[in-house]
Amino acid sequence: MMTKNWLRKNPQVRTIRVAAADLNGQARGKRVPARFADKVVADGTRFPMSVLNLDIWGEDIDDSPLIFDTGDADGVLKPTERGFVPMPWLEAPTALLPIWMFRDNGQPYDGDPRHALRNVLDRYRTHGLTPVVATELEFFLIDDSGKKLQVPLSPRSGKRRKAAETLSIRALDAFDTFFTDLYDACEAMDIPADTAISETGLGQFEINLMHSDEALRAADDTWLFKMLVKGLARRHGFAASFMAKPYAEYSGNGLHTHFSLLDSNGANVFDNGGPEGTAMLHHAVGGCLAAMHDSTLIFAPHANSYDRLVPGMHAPTGIAWAYENRTAAVRIPSGSPKARRIEHRVAGGDVNPYLMLAAILGAALIGIEDAIEPPKPITGNAYALDLPQIPDSWDEAIADFETSDMVARIFPPELIRNYVLTKKQERHYMAELSPEEQVEVYLDTV
Numbered sequence: 491m492m493t494k495n496w497l498r499k500n501p502q503v504r505t506i507r508v509a510a511a512d513l514n515g516q517a518r519g520k521r522v523p524a525r526f527a528d529k530v531v532a533d534g535t536r537f538p539m540s541v542l543n544l545d546i547w548g549e550d551i552d553d554s555p556l557i558f559d560t561g562d563a564d565g566v567l568k569p570t571e572r573g574f575v576p577m578p579w580l581e582a583p584t585a586l587l588p589i590w591m592f593r594d595n596g597q598p599y600d601g602d603p604r605h606a607l608r609n610v611l612d613r614y615r616t617h618g619l620t621p622v623v624a625t626e627l628e629f630f631l632i633d634d635s636g637k638k639l640q641v642p643l644s645p646r647s648g649k650r651r652k653a654a655e656t657l658s659i660r661a662l663d664a665f666d667t668f669f670t671d672l673y674d675a676c677e678a679m680d681i682p683a684d685t686a687i688s689e690t691g692l693g694q695f696e697i698n699l700m701h702s703d704e705a706l707r708a709a710d711d712t713w714l715f716k717m718l719v720k721g722l723a724r725r726h727g728f729a730a731s732f733m734a735k736p737y738a739e740y741s742g743n744g745l746h747t748h749f750s751l752l753d754s755n756g757a758n759v760f761d762n763g764g765p766e767g768t769a770m771l772h773h774a775v776g777g778c779l780a781a782m783h784d785s786t787l788i789f790a791p792h793a794n795s796y797d798r799l800v801p802g803m804h805a806p807t808g809i810a811w812a813y814e815n816r817t818a819a820v821r822i823p824s825g826s827p828k829a830r831r832i833e834h835r836v837a838g839g840d841v842n843p844y845l846m847l848a849a850i851l852g853a854a855l856i857g858i859e860d861a862i863e864p865p866k867p868i869t870g871n872a873y874a875l876d877l878p879q880i881p882d883s884w885d886e887a888i889a890d891f892e893t894s895d896m897v898a899r900i901f902p903p904e905l906i907r908n909y910v911l912t913k914k915q916e917r918h919y920m921a922e923l924s925p926e927e928q929v930e931v932y933l934d935t936v
Contacts, residue, residue: 496574497527502583506574508535510567510589511603511713512542513909514791515842516935519567519589530587534568542591542601543908545919546792546935551911565591565599572710578675579721588710600902603844604706610852610900611705617858619759620752621851622831623708624701628743628839629719630736631665631693632729634933639736641693642728652692661688662695668726672697675718681711690804691740703752705847712745712843720934732839733932734790735797742798742805743839747850748823750831760830765813767822767830775811776864777857778820778834778850782809784894786880787887787913788849789837793920794932796884798838801873806835808877810868817872819880836880840936845909852900888913 497503506527509519518541522530542565543551567589574585591599598605614621633642633650641650644664655661662669669686676683682700689696699715702708716732723730735742751759751770760771790796798805806819814824821833834850856862868875881887891897892910901909920928 494528494531497524497585500574500576500583500585503576503585504583506530506585506587507577508567508569508587508589510542510591511842511844512544513601513603513842513845513905513912514544514546514936515603515713515716515844516544516546516548517717518542518544524585527587531569534566534592535589536564536566539563539565539591539599539601542599542603543912545912545916546931547919549915551908551915554908554911564594566594567591570604570710572707575679575714577721578671578678579718579725581725586714588714600904601908603842603848603905604709606901606905607706607709607844607848607851609902610848610855613855614751614851617855618754620703621705622701622703622750622752623705623847623851624699624748625708625712625843626696626698626744626746626748627712627715627719627732628689628691628694628696628745629730629732630691630743631668631695631723632731632736632933634729639929645726655688656690658688662686668723671726672719672722675722676715679714679718681715681718683715689741691742692737694740694743701748705851709843709847716843729933731933731936733929733936734792734795734838734840736929736933738797741803744798744805744835745837745839745841745843745846747834747837747847748831749834749851749854750829758828758830760832761827762830763827765824765827770858771822771830771832772864773857773861774832774854775820775822775857776862777853777855777860778832779809779811779864780862781849781853781856781896781900782819782836783878783880784890784896785849785853785900786836787891787909788845789841790881790884790887791842791913792840792932792936793884793917793928795838795840796882796887799880799882805838806872807880807882808872808875809880810872810875810877811864812867812869812872815868815872818868819872822867840932849900853896856896856899884913884917888917
């Protein structure tokens with residue numbers, strides 16, 4: 491088996507982590523000596539199903555039926571097809587084995603976010619369609635050693651640049667040692683990191699991951715990349731954060747998704763040879779817009795998420811689509827018709843990538859299945875138009891997600907229930923914290 495061979499070829503690895511993503515995208519699992527890894531590879535491991543349904547602090551959900559009602563029963567965690575990946579942010583040579591949860595009878599556990607995406611992809615296969623997905627991740631490098639967050643000292647100059655430096659080569663060069671290590675680590679982990687740019691925020695950067703016709707792998711890449719960036723930044727003496735809005739006065743972190751669809755012959759079904767795209771593209775857009783309001787809780791899962799979704803701050807607030815217009819929630823980029831695709835711009839950097847891709851691709855598929863016609867594409871500034879709005883509060887997003895017919899067509903009932911219970915508990919306890927205390931919670935976690 492490939493996973494066993496990887497350890498044989500990497501005898502320097504003495505310990506492994508086995509970890510699955512919970513509903514918040516947090517890695518939950520165990521540390522195992524490498525000499526016992528063969529047993530984990532062959533038989534999997536076990537931990538309670540409730541572990542994938544913890545709140546952002548890692549606490550049990552108070553009224554979860556997964557705990558006392560079922561005796562806090564175990565699930566079986568099996569390796570994903572990814573196999574072992576190194577963890578270059580740790581000092582000791584260590585490998586991560588991604589796992590996902592099944593029931594004792596072999597059925598996938600519906601509360602596992604990776605299975606939620608797999609369910610959506612299985613539905614695409616019944617239509618003879620394959621999504622091709624790429625993600626763009628924004629994050630801040632932050633010195634959080636004092637009472638106030640600030641951009642770290644440049645390792646090159648020893649100075650702080652207290653200004654946004656959009657597409658600045660100087661800003662990238664200031665942290666060249668970090669980015670060099672990051673790209674080397676991505677290569678070691680087989681994460682397809684492409685272009686890096688400096689963004690509009692204070693110490694903010696964006697890295698694009700290359701497109702993949704394996705959407706589960708694209709989600710894995712995104713999940714692993716977030717883990718890597720945060721861990722590697724700490725090794726360099728500062729923090730990296732994907733939280734939606736660490737600085738009130740600057741734009742927040744987005745996580746934009748580009749996707750197209752291939753038919754059984756490998757042809758892009760969004761390509762009609764021109765800039766407008768096919769009827770199937772329009773229907774996919776229609777589905778994304780129709781589900782957007784009710785699925786906002788996936789794209790903005792935390793209290794801090796709603797600080798990002800404000801007009802005029804480079805995050806969409808109106809539900810609309812457009813050609814080559816970054817003020818719209820859904821954008822159709824220009825370029826070669828062969829690469830015609832949809833860009834979904836709502837999600838913050840603080841999302842769970844598995845749930846995010848499931849929500850986007852699931853909505854697009856509903857649009858295709860129901861032949862949903864979108865409204866006319868907008869032109870000009872979306873913030874200045876009278877448009878249906880994305881929820882601007884956590885309360886509204888939780889309520890609409892819980893009762894939505896569209897959401898129920900994308901996610902299984904158990905996942906919806908667990909996710910809503912998680913968010914209600916987090917909302918309750920976050921209300922007791924000051925904004926500064928909330929930042930402390932989110933800075934390293936999301």
